[in-house]
Amino acid sequence: MFVVESYAAVRRFVFVEGHSRREAAREFGLSRETVSKMCRFSLPPGYTRKKAADKPKLGPLLPVIDAILVADRLAPTKQQHSAKRIFERLRDEHSFEGGYTVVKDYVRLCRARGREAFVPLAHPPGHAQVDFGEAVGIVGGVRMKIHYFCIDLPQSDACFVKAYPRETTEAFLDGHVSAFAFFGGVPLSILYDNTKIAVAKICGDGKRERTRAFTELCSHYLFRDRFGRPAKGNDKGKVEGLVKFSRANFMVPVPVAASFDELNAHLEERCRARQAERAGRHADTIGERLVADTQALRPLPAVPLEPCEKRSARVSSTALVRYRTNDYSVPTAYAFQEVLVKGFVEEVVILCAGEEVARHPRCYGERVFVSNPLHYLALLETKPGALDQAAALQGWDLPEVFQHLRHLLEARMGNKGKREFIQVLRLLEAMPLGVVTSAVTEAIRLGAPGFDAVKLIALARIERRPPRLDLAAYPHLPRTDVKTTCAADYAVLAA
Numbered sequence: 001m002f003v004v005e006s007y008a009a010v011r012r013f014v015f016v017e018g019h020s021r022r023e024a025a026r027e028f029g030l031s032r033e034t035v036s037k038m039c040r041f042s043l044p045p046g047y048t049r050k051k052a053a054d055k056p057k058l059g060p061l062l063p064v065i066d067a068i069l070v071a072d073r074l075a076p077t078k079q080q081h082s083a084k085r086i087f088e089r090l091r092d093e094h095s096f097e098g099g100y101t102v103v104k105d106y107v108r109l110c111r112a113r114g115r116e117a118f119v120p121l122a123h124p125p126g127h128a129q130v131d132f133g134e135a136v137g138i139v140g141g142v143r144m145k146i147h148y149f150c151i152d153l154p155q156s157d158a159c160f161v162k163a164y165p166r167e168t169t170e171a172f173l174d175g176h177v178s179a180f181a182f183f184g185g186v187p188l189s190i191l192y193d194n195t196k197i198a199v200a201k202i203c204g205d206g207k208r209e210r211t212r213a214f215t216e217l218c219s220h221y222l223f224r225d226r227f228g229r230p231a232k233g234n235d236k237g238k239v240e241g242l243v244k245f246s247r248a249n250f251m252v253p254v255p256v257a258a259s260f261d262e263l264n265a266h267l268e269e270r271c272r273a274r275q276a277e278r279a280g281r282h283a284d285t286i287g288e289r290l291v292a293d294t295q296a297l298r299p300l301p302a303v304p305l306e307p308c309e310k311r312s313a314r315v316s317s318t319a320l321v322r323y324r325t326n327d328y329s330v331p332t333a334y335a336f337q338e339v340l341v342k343g344f345v346e347e348v349v350i351l352c353a354g355e356e357v358a359r360h361p362r363c364y365g366e367r368v369f370v371s372n373p374l375h376y377l378a379l380l381e382t383k384p385g386a387l388d389q390a391a392a393l394q395g396w397d398l399p400e401v402f403q404h405l406r407h408l409l410e411a412r413m414g415n416k417g418k419r420e421f422i423q424v425l426r427l428l429e430a431m432p433l434g435v436v437t438s439a440v441t442e443a444i445r446l447g448a449p450g451f452d453a454v455k456l457i458a459l460a461r462i463e464r465r466p467p468r469l470d471l472a473a474y475p476h477l478p479r480t481d482v483k484t485t486c487a488a489d490y491a492v493l494a495a
Helices: 004-015 021-028 032-040 059-072 083-094 100-114 169-183 212-221 233-249 260-274 286-296 373-382 400-413 415-429 433-445 451-463 488-494
Strands: 127-139 142-153 158-164 189-192 199-202 208-210 224-227 309-314 320-323 326-329 338-343 347-352 355-361
Touching: 004 021, 004 032, 021 032, 059 083, 059 100, 083 100, 127 169, 127 233, 127 260, 142 169, 142 233, 158 169, 158 233, 158 260, 158 286, 169 212, 169 309, 189 233, 208 212, 309 320, 320 338, 326 355, 373 415, 400 415, 400 433, 415 433, 415 451, 433 451
Parallel strands: 127 189, 189 224
Antiparallel strands: 127 142, 142 158, 199 208, 309 338, 320 326, 338 347, 347 355
């Protein structure tokens, strides 16, 4: 092998000074073939193999290796063959006597040939990609898995991230509504994977049958939906990168927040701060490039979409409606009726004939009984014997003065006192707890513990007037018997 200086000297002797190759061979003491090669190449080309080296030991077993690699395509990623494992199988099952290196080189070559190549893509302004990610956080003192919604505008790399307790339909819808408000417009198109929240079925011709909730979202905001190939995350590589970036930067260290509202306020602040940074090889900041995106976005509709999942249900005999394995109470007057359940991220709203009849905080547990004690008071008034065993009233944290009132009523009226106590509780259906509590306290102080007195005092407090309690009309106080006088009664005084 000749050094580069020798190549340069021979090529200069022939091409610059005009000597023949024969003279160069004589001058430098080289063969004519060597001089010809130096004239063809400016640098030593090295050894070039004209055909693949023979593999006398491995050659007959190459189809076996190919079959193993083909079968690996259907196996889980973490249970596919390594080159070492293939070598061991060849040695044990096929009496292979060769070395490990030749097997490793062939496996590496086969896998390189099978890897997918990609086409660089251009991203025009006004388009977006959406996906969900998972991370661990501490919310309200509880360590849990959180699911965060990510939307990316690939042209500018601007992003929006929002966390939720679960990856549900209502979280999917709420993420879009919040993101559109954050960017101040609606993207022209959004690229998704084939999540079941949006895609009910992938048809044979590659078209998608969309879910009702996703169709409503598209119809309300009028963006064009696009879908990547199944199991091909690289089709939406921008948002896939955002999911990893958010986890590594926004979720490290493990986020700690008192509530999801506090956590999401922090994430929104981080998204805004990122607009001052530069991404990739761009000279402009994300915020500067975001201007082109915002100019291309569609304007927001006058009214945002209600981000909830809607389900029809039937109220049970115990005035309960089931939504996602949990039971939510409604007033007992609506038993056996058809209702519409709206599941939001933070609450569940139940409507009957278009009228709201119940509203509860959203529960993400399973088989949980979520009730409002007020829903059962009207029925308990007709069935006072069930007061102590009513499940909805267990754990109802009322001030101690209510229990004192009950004792006074039952001591004076017996079983009828229990019904009157329920009537007092029913005042909470229309009045604040604080007003009723103060009215109960005042009625006990006046020595008039009963529904009529509590109601009059409570109304007086709401109307901001002094209470005028007509004790003569109060039926449970001791009555005085005053007889009508006559003239004959005064004769006794005269005697």
